[in-house]
Every structure is written in C-alpha cells, then in structure tokens.
Amino acid sequence: MATQHVDLAGSVDVSPSSGVVAARSGPTDYLVAASHGDVADYAREGQDLVIAFGNGETVRLTGFFASGFDNHLVFSDGTVADFTQALTSGGDGVAEALVRYGAHGADMAGKMGLLPILAGIAAGGAGIAAAVSGGGNDNRSGSAAPAPTRPAPAGNLAVNDGDNDGRIELSGTAAPGTKVTVKWPDGSSQTVNVGGDGKWTVEAASPQDADGKATVTVIDGNGNQSDPVIRDGLADTVPPALASGITVNDGDNDGRPELTGKAEPGATVTVIWPTGETGSVTADANGDWTLEAPAVQNPADEATVIVTDAAGNGSGSVTVGLSDEVAPDAPSDVAVSDTDGDGLPDASGTAEPGALITVHWPDGSTAITTADADGKWTVEAPVSQPNGDVTATATD
Secondary structure, three states, rough: OOOOOOOOOOOOOOOOOOEEOOOOOOEEEEOOOOHHHHHEEEEEOOOOOEOOOOOOOOEEEEOOOOOOOOOOOEEEEEEEEEOOEEOOOOOEEEEEHHHHEEEEOOOOHHHHHHHHHHHHHHHOOOEEEEEEEOOOOOOOOOOOOOOOOOOOOEEEEEEOOOOOOOOOEEEEOOOOOOEEEEEOOOOOOOEEOOOOOEEEEEEOOOOOOOEEEEEEEEOOOOOOOOOOEEEEEOOOOOOOOOEEEEEOOOOOOOOOOOOEEOOOOOOEEEEEEEOOOOOEOOOOOEEEEEEEOOOOOOOOEEEEEEEEEOOEEEEEEEEEEEOOOOOOOEEEEEEEEEOHHHHHHEEEOOOOOOOEEEEEEEOOOEEEEEOOOOOOOEEEEOOOOOOOOEEEEOOO
16 A cells, blocks of 8 residues: 655644544545554444543544545554454444454565654543555665563453343453443443452443454553453353252141252252252242242152253252251240149140140140141140149240
C-alpha cells in the first residue's frame, strides 16, 4: 500500500478536548500513534468510527464510513485495520473479531515520525494523523516510538451460570494487579480487577446469547492491552457442585426415607435408590430440595445423589446411608386427665407417627406407648401419682 503523506499541520481538524477528528474527502489512511493492541473497542455511530483505547481515551473519526471502505487505520506497529467484514446491524455496529489486520506496505518506522504532531489528543494518549492515499513520497524523517510491552492474554476461560438466571459468568486467569475487560455479544462491556491469586470473574449485566462470542482483553497499570482472546460460545460448561448437607429422615415411619439437602439453585437432583428406582426433584431458589423414596428401603443400604444443572452439566455422585438420623419432634399437645376416675392419670398428645412415647410421672415411674398412624397417643400411669410435672419424650 503506497501512500503520499501530506503536511499535516492545518490539514486535519483535531479537537484536543474531545478527541474528534474530521474525516477528509477521498480515500485516507489514518495514522494512529498507538499499537492496534492498545484498542479496547471499536464502535460505529452513524458514519463515524469511535475508537476506545485501553487507557480510557476515546477518539471519534467523523464520516469515516461515509465513503464506504476506502478509509483505513494504520497503527504505529505497521498493521492496517480493515472493517470490510466487521460491520454489523446490532450491538455497537462493529464485530471486533471480524476486523482484519494486515501489514502496511510502507516503512512505518520512517513514516510515524509525523505522529507527534497530533499526539496531544489526550495527555499521554493516542494520536491520529491523516494521509491521503496515492503515489508520491514523504520526506519527513523520524523513528517510531517503542512498542509498549503488552500483558499476557487472559487464560483458562470458563463459562458458568451458577444461579441459572441466564446472566453468564465468565472467569479466567491473568496477571495479578491487571484489569480484565469483557465485551459481551450484546455489545455491553464490563471491567473487573484481577485478584492477587491471578483469578477473575465477571457476570453479565443481562442475559446473553449462549451461541455468541465474548472478547476478553487484559489491561495493565500503564494502560497497555493484551491481544484479545475470544470465547466462542457461552453455554455453561462448569459442572455444578456436589449435593451437600444431606440428611435422612422417615418422619412418618413408613419405611420410605426422605433425603433433604442443598444443590445449585434450579438444578435437577436425581436420587438412585438401593432398589434400583430413581427419583428427581428441582432445587428451589435457595438450593433446598427434599425427595422421598418411592418404596420401602433397607436402612443399611446407600442411595446415590447426582446434581445436573440447567445446561446439562452433571456433578459427581454422592452416596448416603439411609438410616434415619433426624430426631423426631418432641411430643406436643400433652395433656393429663383421669377420665375413668380410677385415680390413675392418663397422659395424651401427638407425635411423629410410629414414634415410641415415654412418659415420666411425678413419682419417677415411666409408661411407654406408640403413636398411631395419625400421631396420636395415650398412656395411663401404673400407680396413682402425687402432684408434680409430667413429661413426655419421643424416639423414632
């Protein structure tokens, strides 16, 4: 690509305060005093091209797309940005992943000497100069500024939707102390700090297309940007955590134990019973779930519990013994009377069906009975009793 570089003083309309550059008429190469890796985002607004740099600066090239695709960005590292395939009707109008970068035909080490003329768009920021495409030579001399040292790209990208709300969580690793910017398929962006352990996580502010792409860029303390990493496909790929806090209870003493525990909210909890039967239930918004066996089980056997999230990822399995380990509630509605007037008081109340009820009388003696299928029970004292307290306990 041969170019003729004109005297830029007075030929380019630049607003130092707003970072606005008026496009020239005719095909133009815009020489950017920055590496293409310093760009955080491109956007199309009408016929304007808006360039956001990693250090927070923004430059607008007004009318950049007015003449089709005759205009190009030429960076100080000698690469040329071509937007021919990158314009979209949605999001911010530019699909960064489709911007093509190629090598500029000119010797940029010599050409970039003109760039300090416009390097003051913002303090320490990116500068833009315009050069009219065509034949000829530029006799300016100079040398390119040294290319900034880029941070390493983000790694170990993983997608999760642990609360199943459709707002994807993207996590990964990067150099401690840097920042990570994620651009989502809908065009929105978020930036988070990388922890001292090199890990980071960001959740999308709104639901995203599971078939879309996210672009991840690392930014160091000097504003230098890494090469972008594209995550193609945002379906949840992280297995849910194992079921936890599992307890076994047979509150109605029918031999069909109930399992209760915790799991990822919205996940399906499947229990494989010792008899070979299976049952499933959905964990609620708090992750709580309860499931009763469909048939009588041997308390000496074990059940297997598996969690599957909404994306179909399965956890490992957890085994749990089926011996009832939950103490029954204390008997309630306990009353004492002597309905037959024989001087031997009767105690009555309600408890867990099938529970063994032990009544402690004031004289220290006890009486034992079993709660019926409705949980009701009555027992008479073995001898007449002095005044005092009567207590009852239940054992399942």
